[in-house]
Amino acid sequence: MPRNEITPLPPLAEGIGLPWDVAVDDAVGELARARATYGDTFVVESGRDRYLFTFSPTGVESFYALPEEAASKGVADYLMLRRKLPEEIFDGRRTLPGSLFRKGDVANYLVNLQAALTTTTSELGGSGTVDVFAVTRRLGHRMGLASWAGPGSAEGAEFERLVAAFDTLDGSDAFVHPDAMAAVAASGKSAEIAALAEITEVVGTALDSLDSAPDPDGQSLFARIVDAWDGEPPEVRRRGVAWDVALIHIASMSNLAAALGWALVDLVEHPAAAARVVDGDRAFTDQCTLESTRLAQRSIMGRTVLAPVEFDDGTTTYSVGPGATIATLLPLTNTSAAPGLEQWKPERWNRSRLADTSALASPTLVTAFGHGKHSCPAQPFSLAAMSMAVAHLLTTYTLEPGWSAYPRPVPAQIGGVARADTSCLLHYRSR
C-alpha cells in the first residue's frame, strides 16, 4: 500500500494546516471549523504529513482500539517531541516514564510533594501576588526532581540550575508553542543541547553523592535508574542516568502542573466548592481536579500508522497506509458531546468515570486521562497530587482572583493541557 494512502479518501480540509507548518491564530478553532464544514471524518494535509481526523462516536472508539504495533502512539509522540528535543535523548533509554508507577512509588512521590508544598508556602510567605501557573510549575519541578533526580537535586543552587535547564529543554513546547518549532530547528536546537548538558552535569553530581553514600534499600526511583546502568564505563553511565532522568522529568512536565493551575483557578472561581475542599472532602476534591482537567484538555491524540490498518468511523471503513496519522482532538468532543458539558460541574464524576453517560453517543467522547490501553498510567497519582496541593493552598491562604476574565489558553497550542495565554495573577494572604 503506498505511503500515506487512505482509501476511500475522506473530504480533504482545504486550506487547513497544522501550527507546526503554517501560521494559525487558533489551532483548535481551525480544526473545529474544518469539522463543521467537512463532517466528523476528514483529512488534513500539513507539511509532509497526512492526518485522518475522526470525531464520530464509532470513529473515536475505533481510534482508542487501534493496536500499537500497527498504529503507534509511541511513534506519534516521538515525531511530535523531536521537533523540540535533541534527537540523541531518545536513543538507548533504559528507564522510561511508563515505569514510574510501580507499587510504593506513588507514596514516595506524595511524601516529596508534601515537602515541596511546605517549601512553597515558606517561599510565598504570608501574603502577596503570584502567577498561578508559575507556582504550580515550580512545585511540579520540586516534587519531581526530589522523586527521581537524586540527592540534592530539589534544593538550593542545584535545584535552580535544573529548573532553568528544564524550562529551556521543555518538550511540551512542541505542542504548546508549535509555531516556535521552526526557529528551534533553525537554531540547530543549540539552547536545548546546552540545557541537556547542564542537566547531565547536575545529575552527575547527584550520582557522585549516591556512589559515596549508597541508598540503603536501593528502592528510590533514582537508585533504580542508576542500577540499570551498572557496569557501564563512567561516562556512558553518567550520561545514561542523566538522560533517563531528563526524559522522565520532561514527561512529568507535560500536563500535571498546568492541570493543577486550572484546578486552582476553577476553585477560586467557585467559592462554595473551595469551602468543601477546605473542609477536607477528599472525594469531592478529586472530582474538582478531574473536572478542571477535562475542561482544560487541548490534547491532540495521534497514532502513526506503521502497517496498513482498517479504520471504521461508523459510516465507512477506510484502509490507511503507513506514514499517515490517525488523530482526534479532545477539546472538540470533551465540552460538546452532550448538553451541559461546557460547564464546570465536579459532581458529574463518580471516581474516575462519568456518573451518567446516557446522553453520550459513546463514553469515549469525554475524557481527562484517555481511554483504552494507552490511558495515563499516572492518573491516580496525578489526582492525588493535585487534590493534596489545592487542599494545602486553600487551607493555608485566602485566595482572590487577580484576573478580570477567565484566563484564555495559548491560541496556537495543540496538545496537552492548556497553558494560559497571559499571566494569571492570584492574590493570597494567610488564613
Ligand code: HEM
Ligand atoms: C493531570 C496530569 C496528566 C494528564 C491530564 C495526563 C493525560 C494523559 C492522557 C490523555 C494520556 C493518553 C494519551 C493517548 O492516548 O494518546 C496519557 C498517557 C500517558 N501519560 Fe499522562 N497525564 C498526566 C500526568 C502524567 C504524569 C505526571 C506522567 C509521568 C511522567 C504521565 C505519563 C504518561 C505516560 C507514560 C503515558 C503513555 C501511556 C501509554 O502509552 O501506554 N502522565 N496521559
